[in-house]
Structures are given as C-alpha cells and as structure tokens.
Amino acid sequence: MPLSIVRNAELKSLNTFGVAASAASLITLEHESQLAELRAALADGPAPFVLGAGSNVLFTAEVPGTVLRVRLRGVRIVSDDAHGVVVEAAAGEDWDALVRWSLEQHCYGLENLALIPGTAGAAPIQNIGAYGVELSDVFESLDAIDLDSGVTATMSVADCAFGYRDSVFKRTGAGRWLVLRVRLRLARRAQLRLEHGDIGLALSAAGIASPTPADVAAAVRRVRRAKLPDPAQLGNAGSFFKNPIVSTAQAQRLLAGNPGVPNYPAVLDGAAARKLSAAWLIESCGWKGARDGDAGVDTRHALVLVNHGQATGAQLLGLAARIRDSVEERFGVRLEAEAVLLPRPPDWER
Ligand SMILES: Cc1cc2nc3c(=O)[nH]c(=O)nc-3n(C[C@H](O)[C@H](O)[C@H](O)COP(=O)(O)OP(=O)(O)OC[C@H]3O[C@@H](n4cnc5c(N)ncnc54)[C@H](O)[C@@H]3O)c2cc1C
Structure with a gap:
C-alpha cells in the first residue's frame, strides 16, 4: 500500500481541541513496510x-511543515512467565482500547490509566499518568x-528518562524519534492502587468493598466522566498546564501567605521539592468557567481549556498566556503547558 500524502491538509478533525488549522502536508503511516518510502518523502525537508x-x-x-500521522x-x-506478562502494542493503537484488552486478557496494571485519550505510541512521550500510576x-x-x-533502537526505562509528564522525547526535539511500538510489563496477580481518594469514593458509592481490576477501571471511568469534559462534546486537550514543581523553600514562602495551596512531595533537580496544584492556583485567580469568545476554561476543572465551538488556536493560546501571567503575578509561580504547542510560540517554554 503506498503512503498517503495530502498537501494543504485540514487538521480540525485530527485534534481533540477541534481547532481549525492546516499543514503544508499530511503523511499517514499505516504500515511499517512504508517506512522506506516515508524516509524518502521526508529526505529533503525539516523534521515532521x-x-x-x-x-x-x-x-x-x-x-x-509536515504532519506525520x-x-x-x-x-x-x-511473553508470559513468573515475571509477568509483556504486552506489545503498535504505536497507532488506541490507548483505552489497550487498557480494555489487557483486562480481558487478565493482565493487570493499567486499571488507573483507563479512559486516557490517545494512542499507545504517544503514551511514553509525556509519561501519561492518572490516579497515582504513570506509564x-x-x-x-x-x-x-x-x-x-x-x-x-530499542529503548529501556532508563533510556526514556521518564519524569513527571516528561521523557527524553520531549527534550530531544519533536520529530526525530518515531515510536513504532511500546511494550508493557503487566501482572497476572493484580496489585490495585486505590489510595487516590476519588477511586475509593467511587467504589464505595457503587457498594464495592473488594474490587477487581475491572471494578477499578470502571470506577476510574466514572470519576473521569464526572470531572472532565468529553472532547467529542466540548473540544479540549485534558490538563492544559502541568502542576508546577518548586523548591521546598519557595513552597514554604508561598504556603506562609497561602496556606490552602494543595502540595505534594516531588523532586526538582535531584532535590526534595513540592508539586503544587495548578488547578488551585488558576481557580484562585478567578479563571474557572471564564470565557473569552469561544475560548474558555472548563466550569468543572480549572486546568482544562475548552473550545466552545469556533475558537482558534491563537485565541486559546492567548487565554492560556493570560492565565499563566496572572498566576505568576499573584503567586510567583510560572506555569508550563502540558499540551504540545505547534508551532511553539517563543515565550512558551518546552
Ligand atoms: C479529556 C482528556 C483527558 C486527558 N487526561 C490525561 C491524563 O489523565 N493523563 C495524561 O497523562 N494525559 C491526559 N491527557 C492527554 C493525552 O491523552 C495524552 O497526552 C496522550 O498520550 C496523547 O496521545 P495522542 O495519541 O493523542 O498524542 P498527540 O496529542 O497526537 O501527540 C502528543 C505528543 O506525542 C508525540 N507523539 C505522538 N505519537 C508519537 C509517536 N508514535 N512517536 C513519537 N512521538 C509521538 C507528538 O509529537 C506530541 O509531541 C488527556 C487528554 C484529554 C483530551
């Protein structure tokens, strides 16, 4: 099958924000047998x-430039032995379908990561995580x-240098590495992670005292549906900002004036640090539910920017910059985008 290459391609249906944009060219990779043709097509241009x-x-x-889908x-x-089950998924597989499939195969470990949108190949890029579990x-x-x-190349955990919503791929520049397939080590005997309060509450509300992994995944789905807008109904990209990690000294200064800031243990440059709730900081600046034309902040979750219909990427970015600047002015903490900005404006860090 020849590679699909479309010039001046529309991207609106290819992003969950649902913003209109076009790419000079869109290449769709369906099969690994197309890799040689792909490299030839990319040979003279910049990285896709x-x-x-x-x-x-x-x-x-x-x-x-080129978008490579x-x-x-x-x-x-x-493999399936005493050390666990290694499951391999090609990069284009739907992440949540993989979570469901693994549970059907009685392979456990992905329950808490249920209903995260996206593909298996993207999961390592920002080391996806939710409810106390990371990729x-x-x-x-x-x-x-x-x-x-x-x-x-085959890359191990150490090669990927995972961090909080971070990996080597975010640092080495977009477009150099194309993840082809991901392998996960899952367990035949579940070790459920229920310490995140919301999961426990959802299980109790359902009257489940001794949950199975499938119960946990179902609870996670219920919690997520209650908290996060469905991109099929309201354009969004999940958390737009990362939770900022600051030094212990900075956290202490901030907490002295703002004792309510939720904060958690973290590591910054190898030293003990604190991770702050970006949602709390944003909400405290009055942004929750705010709206500027069709660009807005979700009414339920202050970390989620939403497209009420016809917002452009520039409008959403403008709103994000105002939120970032107001949080910095009030709390002295600069928020970084978790979402990937393309093209990346100069005043936004990686
Ligand atoms: C409603 C909602 C809720 C969300 N909740 C969470 C959450 O709980 N936790 C969380 O971590 N994330 C969450 N996200 C963010 C998102 O689901 C993840 O980041 C996901 O991994 C993105 O997958 P994708 O295929 O859509 O990647 P894309 O958005 O298409 O790309 C993301 C990045 O990955 C790179 N990339 C994608 N595929 C490849 C590949 N094969 N090889 C190399 N690079 C690649 C891209 O270049 C880009 O840098 C949420 C998003 C939404 C819309």
Missing part, C-alpha cells in the same frame, strides 16, 4: 511533527526509528 490522536496538542497557527496497528502478548510504572521498552538516520 509526529501526530497520534491529537489529544495533547494545540495547533496555535498553520503548520508550515501514525496509524500502525497490532497488539500481542510477547513508567508498567513500561518495559519501546522500539523507535530515528527519522534522521533511519536506525531503529
């Missing part, structure tokens, strides 16, 4: 932007092709 399901991206303006498919069990907790390895050299 690799796109999964577009659930963590804000197209801030027209994309001058990954639709590689396939899931299988690679890195179950990650075994991945295969990725260096689009510059054409060399395929």
